[in-house]
Amino acid sequence: MEWSLEAEDVLRQSRALAEVDGRPTSSFVERKDDLEAMLSCCDAEEATxxxxxxxxRISAAPFFFERAAIILSKRKQYTDVVTICDRWLAIADDYRSQPMVLNGSATQCHLGPRAQAIEKQRARAISKLG
Incomplete structure (x- = not known):
């Protein structure tokens, strides 16, 4: 008898899988230009x-926050850009203090290019508001 457990199942069972309408947020990546989908994914990632x-804590995916910030910026909704970026930054600030991150056994996505892009989007939006 073969038994297999997918990573998605493990995450779901541990309540660490972000979902929108019962689907993993990763299934929404192709809808990257759909603001409502990206915001729904941000909500799910943040709540999870x-x-x-x-x-x-396992990190939230920064992709959705970055995409939402890009779309909001294109719409010149700079206050909303700052808000969505701040939501990611709160997660990143907490995540960097997780023991598994501190000991190097977890992903360092809070330091990666998407995280850096989110910080730049926030700075640009603030400069546009000011």
Whole structure:
């Protein structure tokens, strides 16, 4: 008898899988220019992140926050850009203090190019508002 457990199943069982309408947020990547889809994914990623136990949180995906910020910026909704970026930054700030991140056994996505792009989007939006 063969038994297999997919990563998605493990994440779902541990309540660490972000979902929109019962589908993993990763299934929305192709809708990257759809603001409503990206915002729904941001909501799901954020809610999933914060409901995980402190000290063992798996990072939210920065992709959706970056895409939402890009779309909002193109629409000149700079206050909303700052808000969506701040939501990601709060997650990133908490994530960097997780023991598995500190000991190097977890992804460093809070330091990666998407995280850096989110910070740049925020700075640009603030300069446009000011």
């Amino acid at each position: 992140y914060w409901r995980q136990a402190p000290g063992s």
